[in-house]
Every structure is written in C-alpha cells, then in structure tokens.
Amino acid sequence: MIIGVPQEVKNNEFRVGLTPGNVSGLCRQGHAVLVQRGAGAQIGLSDESYRIAGATLINSAAEVYSKAEMVVKVKEPQAQECAMLREDQILFTYLHLAPDPMQTKALISSGASCIAYETVTGQGGGLPLLAPMSEVAGRMAIQAAAAHLEKTNGGLGILMAGVPGVSAAKVVILGAGVVGRNALQMATGMGADVCIFDRDIERLRQIDFLYGNRVRTYYSDSLLIEQELMAADVVIGAVLLPGAAAPKLVSAELIRKMKTGAVVVDVAIDQGGCFETSKPTTHADPTFLVDGVVHYCVANMPGAVARTSTFALTNATYPFVEALANQGMMRALSTNYHLRDGLSVHRGVLTSEPVAQAQSLSFVPAEVLLAA
Numbered sequence: 001m002i003i004g005v006p007q008e009v010k011n012n013e014f015r016v017g018l019t020p021g022n023v024s025g026l027c028r029q030g031h032a033v034l035v036q037r038g039a040g041a042q043i044g045l046s047d048e049s050y051r052i053a054g055a056t057l058i059n060s061a062a063e064v065y066s067k068a069e070m071v072v073k074v075k076e077p078q079a080q081e082c083a084m085l086r087e088d089q090i091l092f093t094y095l096h097l098a099p100d101p102m103q104t105k106a107l108i109s110s111g112a113s114c115i116a117y118e119t120v121t122g123q124g125g126g127l128p129l130l131a132p133m134s135e136v137a138g139r140m141a142i143q144a145a146a147a148h149l150e151k152t153n154g155g156l157g158i159l160m161a162g163v164p165g166v167s168a169a170k171v172v173i174l175g176a177g178v179v180g181r182n183a184l185q186m187a188t189g190m191g192a193d194v195c196i197f198d199r200d201i202e203r204l205r206q207i208d209f210l211y212g213n214r215v216r217t218y219y220s221d222s223l224l225i226e227q228e229l230m231a232a233d234v235v236i237g238a239v240l241l242p243g244a245a246a247p248k249l250v251s252a253e254l255i256r257k258m259k260t261g262a263v264v265v266d267v268a269i270d271q272g273g274c275f276e277t278s279k280p281t282t283h284a285d286p287t288f289l290v291d292g293v294v295h296y297c298v299a300n301m302p303g304a305v306a307r308t309s310t311f312a313l314t315n316a317t318y319p320f321v322e323a324l325a326n327q328g329m330m331r332a333l334s335t336n337y338h339l340r341d342g343l344s345v346h347r348g349v350l351t352s353e354p355v356a357q358a359q360s361l362s363f364v365p366a367e368v369l370l371a372a
Contacts, residue, residue, distance in 0.1 A: 001325040002032045004068025006061040007039040010075045012283035014042040014306035017072035020053040027054030034058045043307035087111030098245040098358040099272030107345045119243045120342035132312035136302040138182025141265040145234040148263045154294045156261025161191035168193045172228045175238035176203040183236045237266040237274040244354035246271040260292035269297045
C-alpha cells in the first residue's frame, strides 16, 4: 500500500501522523511511505531521518494526496485538505465530526473512507486512540489554568499551590474519565484544593481509594455543581460522549455567577465544548473573557507539546495503520470490530450514529454498509 503523511496545516499544529520508526516498520513489510518535506521538522524529526527510514520525501501536500492510497494524519482535515481527498482513498485521523457539519459534508462529498481515531474502540469499551491525547490534554489543562490564573494573563492573581498561610486555588473538574483523572493527578500534585464530579460511582470510588481526603468526590448534580463553581478559581471541562457533541454542563447564567478572574478550561471543545459560553481558540490566541471569566478553549491542546504527543499518539495508532496496510481496509474492518467502530464516512455515506444525531442526518451502520 502507498501511505501518505502530509504536514499538518491547522494553526500551531506540529504533530505528525507517523514517526521515522513507524515508517521503517511499514517499509520493511513492503509498503511505500510518502512524507511531505518538513512534516516533522518542528519537533526534531528531520527529513533525513524519514529518508533513512525508507520514506520518499514529497514536496507538497497535493502530491501526497494525489499518490497515497491511505493518508495518515493527526488533526481533522481542513477545507483545502478535504478538497484533495478522492473516492478510492482511506483517511485515518482525528475527525471530531459531531460539531462540524461543514467537514461532515466535505468528507461525504469526497467519497473517501474516513476512519476517526477518537471512535476506534478497545477492550472493555475504552478509546485507545483518544486516550493518549486525553492524557496529555488533561495534564496540560492544569498547566494552562495555572498560567492563566496569573494576573498578567487575565486571571485573579492566584498561585495554584498557595503558600503557608494562604489558601491554594480551588479547582473543580467536571468528568472523571481519562482527561479528568489526569487533570486531577496534576492538580493534586501542585497542591490545589480539588473536587471532581462524575456519574460513574465506581470511578469516584477508585479516586477516593487513591487520593483519600485530598480530593472531594461528588456525583454529578446540578445544584452541587453550581455551588462549587461559584467558589471555584479553576474549572476543567472534561466530559466526553464518544463521537457525539459534548453536553452543555455549565450555562452562561452560571458563568455570570463565577468569580471575576476565574479560569475555565474546556477540554471538550473538539466536540463542541461543555460550557455554553465556549468557542474554539488557538495556541496563537488561546483565551477570551466572558463576564470576567477567562476561557481557555484551544482545540488542539496537545499540539503545544507536539513531540511528546506525536510519540504517545503513534504508539497507539501504528498497529491499526499496520493492519489497514497489510490487510486492506475491507478485510481489516471486517475482521476487527474495534477498528470498524472508527469508520465515520464510507464512499459518500455517513456511518456514525452520534454524528447523524447531532446533525439530523441519515446514516447506515458500518457493518451493514460493509456487508453490502
């Protein structure tokens, strides 16, 4: 198979879809890998390292897309990238389609088969290709919050850990999934006063067992959430409905009741955000104010630590890339239902029910479409 790796074009996105080690593995199995020049240069993965691994270096994204049978990326394709996809092509990347009707329409129109990292499932119902970036984003959320609590960055002027005689920052985490648990680890490590909400009592039991009285655990209840948010210095939005738009847990009215200079970090922004006041931002311009509350809503948070993120992501994605290349898409999807769960669009047909529900579209389940 001919596999293409274009340079990412999203604002301040420096991750890359395959590492030189991945390329070497694919080339040893008889596949051809085309890598756009400069794709990994910003994170220390030189063109020469890809060439030594066996890749053919390509000058432009257009040439990569025109020649590749499978395109392996990181972020959802931008409009100019969607326009380069073709009917007989596989796209393997993050998509986050639910809040993005324009991308959905473009991918359907392209005729390509598009597999979303974020909905590929794993043993026990996990999301193994989303998990590494959720780990990164959860940890970064606390870093970002700590920085933006500083008065010079628009915050109230609070040190996350406090000092002897002065209280630590009050941090509220909404959601105890991968993002929430990693944010919790960082916040408690920094000495913050932390509470976490979730509807999964077993997860809350596990957190209580690990952290004891260092963390307050709450079952998600709108009244309790409101009480905690009014006292909070930091709120981390860490909720996830796989493949679907994020639920709006915090209303604009509740944001108005929060402290001036408090910080909210919406890690769910890729799926539309869980604060009613959220809108996507970039690393170049990461925050905005609503009623005096600092909103950090960067849609590709792990891109700021792109080298760490690239290796963490490709550790998870490479076995699936290998399966698609070695077996071909149809066989790989037919024999691996975890990978099939990631299929969102196939030859002009939407196959994702959560996306269909979010956008009031019709869909055909992947297993039905592939069988036909």
